[in-house]
Amino acid sequence: MTDLLRSTTLRWALGIALWSVLLALTMFAFIYWQTASYLREELAETLRLEVRAAAADPAATALRVDTWTAMDPHARHYGGFFAPNGVRRAGNLDTIPKGLPQDGDAYRVNATVVVGGRSLADEIWASALSLPGGGTVVIAHDTDDIDKVRVTTLRALGLGLLPMLALSGIGGIVLARRGRRRFAATEAALAEVMRGNLGKRLPVGKRGDEFDRLAANVNRMLDEIEHLMGEVRSVGDAVAHDLRTPLTRLRARLERSRAQAKSVAEFHEAIDQGLAWIDQTLAMVTAVLRIGAMEEGRRTAFAPVDLGELAAAAVDFFEPEAEERSIRLVLAADAEVPPVHGDRDLCFEALSNLIDNALKFTPSGGAVRVEVAHSSQAVEVAVEDTGPGLPASEHGKIFRRFYRAEMSRQTPGNGLGLSLVAAIAKLHGASVSVRAAEEGGCRFTMNFSKLIIGGHMPFAD
Template sequence: MRLPEHLRSTSFRLAAVYAVLFVVSVLVIMGTTYVAATAEMQSIIRSSVTQDLDAFRAAFQTGGAVALRNSVQDRSENAADDRFYLLIGPQDAVLSGDLPRAAWIEGWADRKLSGRIVDASPDLKQAAAQNSDHEVRLFSQGEVMGGLKVMAGRNSHILDETQEIMVSALLWGGLATTLLALVGGYLVSIGPTRRVDAIAATTRHIVSGRLDLRLPVSGRRDELDRLAADINEMLARIEGLMENLKQVSTDIAHDLRTPLARLRQGLEAVRVRPSGMAALEAAIDGAVAETDAIIATFNALLRISQIEAGARRERFGPVDLSALAERLVDVYGEVAADEGHRLDAQIRPGIRVEGDADLLTQMIANLLENAINHVPAPGRITLGLGTDEGTPVLDVADDGPGIPEAERKKVFRRLYRLDRSRTTPGSGLGLALVAAIAELHGATVTALDNAPGLRMRVTFAPPIRQAPTRAPGDYETV
């Protein structure tokens, strides 16, 4: 038979294991108590019997048989209900005591007296009547002194009753502990099981295509909440990747359709209207150019995917971002001047980050090229590098037309281009590559209004080492 779901949960199994351990602990403690209490009570009874025999020996040594008889007689008459004595003469005649002759046994003995022996003694019958089972258990010591047999005993039935009570308590306590532990484990497992059921139900919806759903978090900050939070972060990442994949698929189909159509039309025109070798060579050159552009687009897409997969993270190391930015300003200063722009720099020295120098170079180069290509001449472009509360911040600002606020997040998507930019060179992958490199380095890139123009800001994680040359927090605005 299949157990209910709550009884098959990990929480209940764990509670059951602890219940078993707790029950075993209770049994060990109570068992130890049982053994110790039994030994202590037996020691008390044995000591009391030993004292009686010591007194009888002393009487016998002092006054012989007469003194021994008087001592037994005196103790028998003044003894408590649980104390019994017996003195047997040389001819097996009972000389004194309240036990029948059949009760005699030499040495130490712990036995349950038969009904015949109990019925032969009024004192034994009275003691038996006080017991729940109407029996007498005699713990005794018998010794021969001269020709006499003397024995002292105690009714140890109270020890038996105590042992029975302790065994009963042991069994009932263990049973109650087991039941309480199992019931407690069941109740404790209900909450986690319900939470796991909720997580499983949400997961099934996610598998069916609802990537916008997230696992429930109770706010208790326990292991299930931590697991749900980690999975939610993973789901957010997967949702973003899936959206990017859909967007890239659509954009590839849209953006590559035009160059492929131009390629086909050029080749078709040459095939339909052959115009000589010069026209053929021109058509071939155009086809090669279109093909190179398409290949470049796919190479850029592949590079972005590799960067997003973290393939270059093993090449990370300390990078002097200030020196790197200075070199790029030197290189692109002439490029900007050729396009009718002016490239300025406001770079604080000594700023270092952890990363891949080649990728960081490409990121800054893409930002500079993006500004040079899309800002109408003459324009002013500024590369700034400073810190904001100890965090490195890189800005590439221009005074061009800027980007509408509604479009600023979209420009980091692959193959996305503004309408006014579709006539300029490029595939719409430059800023997507910038975003991928920034994410790989734990940085964020945002498009801001430069009033007028556009400011691309890259905010890095705190640096591994900072060589301050100015007051902390003194960030140069560009």
């Protein structure tokens, strides 16, 4: 019984039935109010006209009253002509109704009427006027017509209420069961997801209603969850692979040193090599933690950053390495580059990773070009090299954690540098992309668009 009361089908059916009853009551009440008001006004106007006509000619008042009472074969017309002392001279009203104002308007009052020689107490509508020579004329009508309207309305309401309740309940059950079927399909799909089938999706109809939009939003959320879980698995595999190599080397080195080292210098050499491999491992772990922190938006120390000055500092920093490799490192920056709102250290690290990546894959005699340009809508930082480039199929993959293109397998690194760049760009609301350069290498671009400083746009149209 408790489960039945909690059922959406029952609640919807009851809700629709009660709402239909409320609408029916409101409709019948409005019909009764309008009909009764119309009848009351028509009756009141008739009484006002008759009483004025009877009072207009005092000599014919009695005849007018008798004519009014006699013209109705159903004995619903009442009237009376009373002398100044209250004695009835004509009509079928015993006395002037108590509390009836003598102003010619119609009022609902209690009175004693004579019908078929018998005196009866009845509720009537009456209108009274005082005559010029003294005396009073009263013209009245019973309330049966108005009362019949009320009785008829209540009877119609009573007769129609039960069928209306039944039909409304059936309609509510039908609608609720249709909704319940959609919910059941959704529950079944979610149960599959909870059992680990992340490829399962909620059914989406063709109506485009609220249920379909909700299911589509949940499906997009499941797509993102599946994508993130895939990345977690790939990251876990990559971390295990990249940690195994230095740890295996470290273990082999330590075992060999323990068995073969014959001097303190040889032990020191083994320890130094082990420390180098440990530092490599710690650097990878630290990079993963930093990427996670930035993807969650934990870094908030933002201030205006001059990307032109930042690029010049990064070029100066890598200039010695470029000269050592016989690579030409060039800076091309617009004058008066507007500042962007960001973290200077993180922006420098992102640009440094791009430059370091370009130098790593540019052959001796090549060139790396760093550009900083701005427009009315954005500030753009680009790093372009003359290396071997990347296949177009890998442009969307290189920003993943631990992803390494086939041609970079033999170069030092752990596949986290470009992931760090992507995380820094995301933290700053910027975009990062890669495309083929004109001279065959790669062109990496960070686009800082429509960034606000101090509540104002940093650049105007």
